[in-house]
Amino acid sequence: MMAILFLGLAACLLSACNDEMDVQQSYPFKVETLPVPTRIVKGETVEIRCELKREGRFSDARYTIRYFQPDGKGTLRMDDGMVLLPNDRYPLDREVFRLYYTSESEMMKLKAIWFAVLSITVFFPGMPSRAENPIKASPDRFSIAVECVKRFEGWHGEKKHWPYVGWGHKVLPGERFTNSITKAQGDSILRADLRKLCRMFSYLGRDSLIVSVLAYNVGCSRIKGYGKIPKSRLLKKLESGDRDIYKEYVSFRCYKGKVVPSIERRRKVEYMLLFEK
Numbered sequence: 643m644m645a646i647l648f649l650g651l652a653a654c655l656l657s658a659c660n661d662e663m664d665v666q667q668s669y670p671f672k673v674e675t676l677p678v679p680t681r682i683v684k685g686e687t688v689e690i691r692c693e694l695k696r697e698g699r700f701s702d703a704r705y706t707i708r709y710f711q712p713d714g715k716g717t718l719r720m721d722d723g724m725v726l727l728p729n730d731r732y733p734l735d736r737e738v739f740r741l742y743y744t745s746e747s748e749m750m751k752l753k754a755i756w757f758a759v760l761s762i763t764v765f766f767p768g769m770p771s772r773a774e775n776p777i778k779a780s781p782d783r784f785s786i787a788v789e790c791v792k793r794f795e796g797w798h799g800e801k802k803h804w805p806y807v808g809w810g811h812k813v814l815p816g817e818r819f820t821n822s823i824t825k826a827q828g829d830s831i832l833r834a835d836l837r838k839l840c841r842m843f844s845y846l847g848r849d850s851l852i853v854s855v856l857a858y859n860v861g862c863s864r865i866k867g868y869g870k871i872p873k874s875r876l877l878k879k880l881e882s883g884d885r886d887i888y889k890e891y892v893s894f895r896c897y898k899g900k901v902v903p904s905i906e907r908r909r910k911v912e913y914m915l916l917f918e919k
């Protein structure tokens with residue numbers, strides 16, 4: 643069994659969602675860690691030494707940390723003894739810190755993946771605490787969605803990837819993209835694709851983003867239905883107002899009729915990151 647920890651680190655406050663906001667700025671930062679053991683046994687504790695490095699310093703920026711573990715069982719705590727519960731955010735008040743992961747599963751591989759949201763949302767007094775338009779995703783969630791897609795799609799920068807370029811964009815007739823596009827261009831294309839899908843599923847409200855991320859990977863026809871392909875049970879439930887969709891969402895885990903563990907893991911991570919209760 644493989645335990646995968648997805649640790650999200652972000653400096654953010656919820657704000658109004660608008661692609662043309664002029665009050666939000668993004669500043670790059672990263673988290674550096676020392677190497678950790680690749681295998682651990684039940685009851686063993688692993689220390690993860692971390693350091694947050696940021697380019698800019700802004701008095702109103704607030705950092706939080708959260709983690710996800712779609713496979714295996716274990717406990718993660720901060721160096722001050724605070725236990726982190728999956729999918730909850732906790733304030734981070736220092737740049738150098740340590741995490742301790744204790745395994746509750748038998749011999750397994752530990753793969754620590756720093757799932758950093760590469761944007762900082764700076765709070766300015768007077769900014770609303772909720773999205774004014776419930777159909778649009780908050781900047782924080784949209785950035786998480788973008789990084790999630792990048793993590794699982796990978797970079798399509800070689801000719802063997804054609805007709806896919808960037809982070810999984812399928813080149814359409816009339817487009818002149820090639821596998822030699824820059825990562826900045828790839829990022830722009832990915833964001834445009836996700837926004838287009840969000841508009842398509844905008845009637846689903848707060849569930850539009852997670853469905854859009856799924857559609858980016860599996861295609862709209864498998865969700866909306868087309869020709870002999872029926873409308874998915876996932877979409878039927880959401881359209882009826884039933885948001886108990888975990889089982890239906892994770893069911894998009896097969897290739898040629900067989901369950902693929904890596905795809906199943908992707909679905910679980912997407913759900914934990916993007917589903918709003």
